[in-house]
Amino acid sequence: MSADKIWYLLTALTIVFALAVILVRNPMYSVLCLVLTFLCLSCHYILLNAQFLAVVNLIVYAGAIMVLFLFVVMFLNLREYKEETKSTLQRVAAFVVGIAILGAIVMAVRRLQYPMPSAEKFDIRTGYVEVLGETLFLDYLLPFELVTILFFVAMVGAVMLGKREKGERHF
Amino acid sequence: MDIFWIKAIIILVIFGLSLFVAMYSTWAERKVAGYMQDRPGPNRAGWGGLLQPLADAGKMFFKEDFIPAQANKWLFIAGPCLAMLTALLSSAVIPFGDTLRIDGQEIQVQGIEVNIGILWVFGIVSLGVYGVMVGGWASNNKFSLLGAIRAASQNISYELALGLSLIAVIMMTGSLSVRDIVNTQHGGGWNILFQPLGFVIFLTCAFAECNRTPFDLPECEAELIGGYHTEYSSMKLGFYLFAEYVNMFVSSCVVSALYFGGFNYPFMDKVAEALGNDATGHNIATAIGFFAFIAKALFFVFFFMWVRWTLPRFRYDQLMNLGWKSLIPLSILNIIVTGIGLMFNLRWFSWVAVVIIVAVVAVQAAMKPKAARGILEAAPVR
Known part of the structure; x- marks a missing residue:
């Protein structure tokens, strides 16, 4: 099987799983479909020869964030939230807003002039971890450090939130 | 022969090997337990009980395969399959030996x-x-839900320390490839000599990731009946239990590749020289390296069992405290000390971290009032 056939298959799978996330009724299935979507995205990265990004995507999204999602869904009492009826006004508003956003995205993508890399100039090492590290730590050092500070602040915030308050009972 | 088929055979052999070792780990575990508790262990099926794993598998297959009435059927089946799949996938990148020279x-x-x-x-x-x-x-x-949540939070917590202790090794090697990590340890410079603290943290986290005693809280039968696999029976339960043994073998392989030189063994250059540089000699040298690697891995499998039948189980809060308040700070300290060492080209520098820790612990123990001393802290004050 050639690479573009694999690409078509993968993209079809990705879209199917992504649609399943919003169309499936059971939140548990939604979360698992989202995990499968991330797996497919990782496969896309591997097709682009960016193994590092693929694995980091797997570790961070599929391995850490989706596990937290699953935690929350597990604690929900699923039976209580089964039938949530919405008024007609809400439905119409949701439809209109959805169509508007879709239109905006389609327009934006059509206007976008993305520079396509030429096949001769393409460097096969672009996605390698060495190249990525050099780019991050030489060309984009300041944004990288800022992101680090952002993460640090988030971590401190999480610790503060999780801290036991005075007089609170613990088990 | 085409290179594709040789690779396919190698992959099949690795796959079969991890299953085979996992199968006989169940037998070895009961033998080790028997030896430590002064009883014979399994000795009815076959010579020395060697057919016991087959008998167990037969029993598992013939038991009633029960799915609870209100259970989610598909996910109930998917659970053990996922456990087995993830256990078997990780051995793909482990270098079991050097190169084979064919044609x-x-x-x-x-x-x-x-x-x-x-x-x-x-x-x-x-x-x-x-x-x-x-x-x-x-x-x-x-x-089951409580057991699953406990298992998941344990695994997530210990993953962090596991990853942080890996970073020190990666820093010393300068590569993420396991083969590169093994190759830099060629010639006796095994990482255990330079990363003692990282090794201890990694091994502890490997125990927790495999859900082995002293960290087998997920299936703590005294508190949770049977943990996440309470409702499982037949071969579905077998898959869960078997995945644990596969994980054990794979993590033993990873430990021996990262810290104990992988397929390197003492005097391997002299052996390779004596065997000659033609294809046969090279392949025999590779085979010896392969067996050296398997021997190291099997030692760690034995170590897993040794610990299981020696130490009692942690309490859950002790487990979390150990993970978050000891192992993660220690592995960060290890990274910093290793980094300082690399800056001045001193590879042994992370021993300084060990010295610091021993000193701090000794001072703390000396400062503590006598009544509060003990291996396990007293129960938290309510």
Whole structure:
């Protein structure tokens, strides 16, 4: 099987799983479909020869964030939230807003002039971890450090939130 | 023969080997337990009980395969499958041996050689949580759910320290490929000599990731009936239990590759020289390296069992305190000290971290009032 056939298959799978996330009724299935979507995205990265990004995507999204999602869904009492009826006004508003956003995205993508890399100039090492590290730590050092500070602040915030308050009972 | 088929055979051999070792680990575990508790262990099926794993598998298959009425059927089936899948996937990047020379081509004795090898293992380990969580949730049983949540939070917590202790090794090697990590240890410079603290942290986290005693809280039968697999029976339960043994073998392989030189062994250059440089000699040298690697891995499998039948189980809060308040800070300290060492080209520098820790612990123990001393802290004051 050639690479573009694999690409078509993968993209079809990705879209199917992504649609399943919003169309499936059971939140548990939604979360698992989202995990499968991330797996497919990782496969896309591997097709682009960016193994590092693929694995980091797997570790961070599929391995850490989706596990937290699953935690929350597990604690929900699923039976209580089964039938949530919405008024007609809400439905119409949701439809209109959805169509508007879709239109905006389609327009934006059509206007976008993305520079396509030429096949001769393409460097096969672009996605390698060495190249990525050099780019991050030489060309984009300041944004990288800022992101680090952002993460640090988030971590401190999480610790503060999780801290036991005075007089609170613990088990 | 085409290179594709040779690679396919190597992958099949690795696959079969991990299953075979896992199968006989169940036998060895009971033998080790028997020896430590002064009883014979399994000795009825076959010579020395050697057919016991087959008998167990037969029993598992013929038991009633029960699915609870209110359970989510598909996810109930998917749970053990996921556990088994993630257990078997991670051995793909482990270099079991050097190269085989066939028809003038060098073929690596390894599933796949990728430049992110160790991250692949880490990624698959982080996916391993799903098997437990999905199975525990789908059982529709409160105790299963509690067991699954405990297992998942334990795995996530210890993943962090595991990853941080890996970083020190990666810093020393300058590569994420497991084969590169093994090759830099060629000539006696095994990472255990330079990363003692990292090794201890990694091994502890490997125990917790495999859900082995002293960290087998997920299936703590005294508190949770049977943990996440309470509702499982027949071969589905067998898959969960078997996945634990596969994980054990794979993590033993990773430990011996990262810290104990992988397929390197003392005087291997002299052996390779004596065997000659032609294809046969090279292949025999590779085979000896392969067996050296398996021997190291099997030692760690034995170590897992040794610890299991020696130490009692942790309490859950002790487990979390150990993970978050001891292992993560220690591994960060290890990274910093290793980094300072690398700056001045001193590879042994992380021993300084060990010295610091020993000093701090000794001072703390000396400062503590006598009544509060003990291996395990007293129960928290309410």
